[in-house]
Amino acid sequence: MNHQRLPGLDLLRALAILWVMAYHLVSHGPAFGPILGPLVDLGWMGVDLFFVLSGFLVGGQVLAARASRDGVDWGGYLLRRGLRVLPAYLAVLALYLWLPGWRESPGMQPAWQFLGFSANLFPDYFRNRAFSHAWSLCVEEHFYLLLPLVVVVLSRRPSLRKSALCVLALLLAGIALRAWAWRTEVAPYLHVSEGEDWFFLRYVEHVYNPTWARLDGLLAGATLAAIRIHRPAWWDWMMARAWAFLGTGVLVVAAAARLFGGFVSEAGALIGFPILSIGLAALLVGMASPRILPGRAELPGVRLLATLAFSLYLTHKAVFHLVEQVAGARLAQSSLLALACHGGAALAVAALLYLAVERPGLRLRERLARLRAQPAMPSRKPGDAW
Template identity: 80%
Template sequence: MHHQRLPGLDLLRAFAIVWVMAYHLVSYGPQFGPVLGPIADLGWMGVDLFFVLSGFLVGGQVCAASAAPEGPRWGDYLLRRALRVLPAYLAVLALYLWLPGWRESPGMQPAWQFLSFTANLFPDYFRNRAFSHAWSLCVEEHFYLLLPLAVALLSRRPSLRKSALFVLAVLLGGIALRAWAWHAQVAPYLHVKEGEDWFVLRYIEHVYNPTWARLDGLLIGAALAAVRLHRPAWWRWMTARGWAFLAAGLLLVIAAAPLFEGLVTEAGAVVGFPLLSLGLGCVLVGMASPAILPGRIELPGARLVATLAFSLYLTHKSMFRLVSEHAGAYLEGSNLLVLGCYGGAAVAAGALLYLAVERPGLRLRERLARRHVRPALALMR
């Protein structure tokens, strides 16, 4: 399998970050709610889209490394993952720790939780919410470490049946764990209201954030990557029907949306996440298809936004808060003009982080890779 950049996936990644930013923007500029409408209301789903994309891209790396004739070199894999994530992440974490004015919320979990990527396992949303969006990075880091173990285990005596049962077991395990968390940690507090609804915060802490409850999208993406590598005929059949998969995926996402009415619902917690992830996985197949127009053309700006997505994700909440606090009273005119000011500030910060920190880390990664190039590494982004 040769490395191939898929324009449709760039478009999905760009859409995902804009979706997430729209969701968070309404918290700092409530006037944008009517302008952004349901895009903002469901913007949290952009993180699930990121999960599916990460599962597909990183899953492809792991499967390719495992299938290499000379065997996997997991040290190379881990180094590449570290250089992809850590430079920008640690730079932003330093801002949060050393510049309290950068924080979008006063309270912050201890540094060791962010350094160990366990902030999503021990959250305290009642008191500490600064850099809370790092929860999704924690989930992805855990996935990066667990996936090679799972692939190595499944590769011992590989079989389609064993792999399918493994995927099904993880999905059903997530459903069971979320059902237990809902009834044990959320439902008893549904009617407790003290300042903020306790059940909402408990839902975030016990259902929405933990790694064991949020593997659905990453797993779906990794499964699609395995199909692409190990069952190329299946992948060709699927991508030849790009419009059908794209339509089916959108219908599944639309079907999942009502389950999350107000985000915090039992139906959403239990079955909504796998349904949403399956829908987003079908959308990915459609957008990866060269048989349909969105999958084969590069829309102006999509690749640029996709390239900046990680840096934008790390910085956008702080920038929205800074604009709202220091310039919000001076911003007048149409909502679209004010929206442009917020968005422009976020893009400026994201671009600066990318150029100053993220891109040098990526270039270092490529220099190290060229010193010991091997076929499997050529597949790694």
């Protein structure tokens, strides 16, 4: 895959993090009005957009390396993934563990679940909600570990039919597992009233968060990457129809939101996520094309937001909580002022995390990658001349 920066994908990443942040900000007071409000209520979809982007970009890197003469350096792949995620993630986890005042909620899952990326598999949101947004990082980490296995299996006697059947099998498995979770863990408690959010939390724990139920977006992104690498003629055809894909993506996402609401229903749980992922994948196709956003075109602030997206995602909920604790009463009178203060504080903390932790980790990753790429110097034997 061509690793040149695609401004359209930067724009999607920037929109995804703003969408997620706005969704979480509503509970801290700022209102977005009758026009933006319904869109903000769907801000949880920003995580699904991140999944599609990750599947496309990481899947594309692996597939391109697999198709090359040298093949994939799996050790280097795991090293790159680790240094991309772990430095900033562990720094923020340390804040959550050692500074209870940093937490947006008092209760927190055991440290081993976050260290082992299993917090989404054993959640207890009735009591422990601090750093709960780490669930999506767990899903991505599991995808990074599953991807090599799938690529190796499909690379043995590769065929379009075999790959299509694999994608279909994973898609149907996700639907089946969500159906089972809904009917056994959620539906029996539809009429139980033990607090307003009791039913919703069961849905989050058993349908929304587990990895096996949330691979649709990553699968959609990886499928697009496979088309780009192994079916370039198809990809060129798609790029030539970027506006059609972009419009289709908007319509499909809007239809999914209209049909399934917050997806907290049996139909939403079963087929809502695949439909949403297809719509977001169509958006990605449109925005990846230079017909939408030429290679050198950049909107002001987009690259900054895209660069800080990971640090923003890790820290924004805690920052919103701290701002509310310090100045909530003063900001209650003005949504615009509250928006500016919460957003400004989140950007400042994310920039600090990026500069102090995330960027050094990325630089270390590049240095180690260059060292791994250098040919080993032959060992010197006695009597050898230099």
